Amino acid sequence: MVRSRLLVVLTALAALAACGKPVAGPATTVDLSVKPADYVDVFSWSQGIPSGARPIQGVFKGPHFAYQFGAMSVRPTTDETSGSLETGPASAAPGYEFLVLYRLQSDDSYAPPPEGAPSLPVDVVVKDVRKRLPRPITPGSGVIISVPTGSDATLEVTDDKPYSYSVRDGSGPAPSVDAAPRSGSSSGSAAGRQVRWQNGDYSAQGSYQGQRTSGPLAVTLTLGDGAELNASIAGVANPPAKHVWLHLKNAKISTDDNQLKVDMSRSVVLTLPDGTKVTPKSGVTGLLFPVPDPFTAGVLTIAPEFPSGSTAKWSTKPEPKDIQLTVS
Known part of the structure; x- marks a missing residue:
């Protein structure tokens, strides 16, 4: 009796398949698109510190640029909780993860750009790969960077000299090569x-x-x-x-x-x-x-x-x- 019932079920499934109707199976997670290993982007973020991010007070500035970053997170994927709806949910490439840096809406730091010139461009450096950010990091925006798992990324701006900022540390400017330190209460001599x-x-x-x-x-x-x-x-x-x-x-x-x-x-x-x-x-x-x-x-x-x-x-x-x- 059991064998005859099993035969009926298998026959019904075969008939559904022959008609082009999908066979119901166990629910699976929707596959996310995979971003390139060197993915870099800027996105809008009008909210406060997102869930899963850690608050920071990361100051990155020179004579003609100034950013006060308020949060940073490390994520294997992006979705609405990271503010990346502009590009849609996505996964980092195999062996990679995303560093996400937030310049919150409340940041009012400002330094005037060179006279008659646009805002200074910002480059992202990951190991030996350098890419320019596609648009300025305005208050209420974030930067998302794909890096090898556990690695860091550096923001670089050339002003009166090179300035750099460690994204993963998220705590202030990283010293530039051949550059005198600019942070802290005093400097140089x-x-x-x-x-x-x-x-x-x-x-x-x-x-x-x-x-x-x-x-x-x-x-x-x-x-x-x-x-x-x-x-x-x-x-x-x-x-x-x-x-x-x-x-x-x-x-x-x-x-x-x-x-x-x-x-x-x-x-x-x-x-x-x-x-x-x-x-x-x-x-x-x-x-x-x-x-x-x-x-x-x-x-x-x-x-x-x-x-x-x-x-x-x-x-x-x-x-x-x-x-x-x-x-x-």
């Missing part, structure tokens, strides 16, 4: 050096003429408790090549009239030993000067000035003051 001065306080009185008022005005400036020589400052583009930032971050200026302000960035000039005059960068806390590396000495000249758009003018300027800076 500036490391461990201290800027000193005597009598860093300034106080003087002048008189002004405004549209409706005039009279005496006292100005006070304090340099604070120290200065730093830094290769990079958070939120500020790197200084020019072979320069570091001289940052007097606690410097402050004020007047004895709350209705009248003076502009610190216009009131202080740094003169280098060769006679070059350097003005501080505006829009930052304290005083920030780009100085040659190594920075050996300089003279700060304090001569109070009103903001460029102010209607107030000096009728009698406050006496200027020079402060000698030394480095040890």
